[in-house]
Amino acid sequence: RRRPGQMSAHAFVDFNSPGAADHAIQHGLYIEGKRVFARKFVQDPRRCYKCQTVGATHVAAECTAEGTTCGRCGTIGDHRTKECMATDSDLFFCPNCNTRGHGAADRHCPKFLAAIKTAAERNPERQMRFFQGSE
Structure with a gap:
């Protein structure tokens, strides 16, 4: 889920x-009698799950950072993101833009948008919206 209260998911x-x-993409699809909209898949920028860098040129296995950075609270070396106890977004800290209020995976982070x-x-x-330039 990408948004609170989201009632549907996605499919590839x-x-x-x-x-x-x-x-x-142009006309939509029908799945189980329900019209759904389609769009071209665009891969998100890579994020290292060790240092949490968005737009990274490496993956966690190749990361040279000293310790693991939590993607939720931004703590270095204490715990991994999946072990984080922070649930209130006011406690989240983004190590990419050094801002409180969101974690490293936030899709509205200025660094994510820049990437x-x-x-x-x-x-x-x-x-481009279409594959064959038929826009």
Whole structure:
């Protein structure tokens, strides 16, 4: 779930051709009689689960950070994110933008948004809604 109160989830669907995918994006799909909307999957920027760096060029196994940083409260070396006891977002601390109120995985973090923008600038196809340029 991405939002509190979210009533639906997501699914990944593969198509045999870019044209079929574009048709689904443009017109939607019907699943169990319910119309659902489709969009092109865009990979999120990489995040190291050891140092929590967004837009990292490494993964946790290759991370050179001294200790593990909690992605929720930002504590270094004390515990991992899955062991964190902080549940109140006021206690969360983002090690990427050094701000209280959200954790390292927050999709509204300025550093996360900047990493998305950088990735889009490197690969303009990410910004296109369709696969075959039929916009």
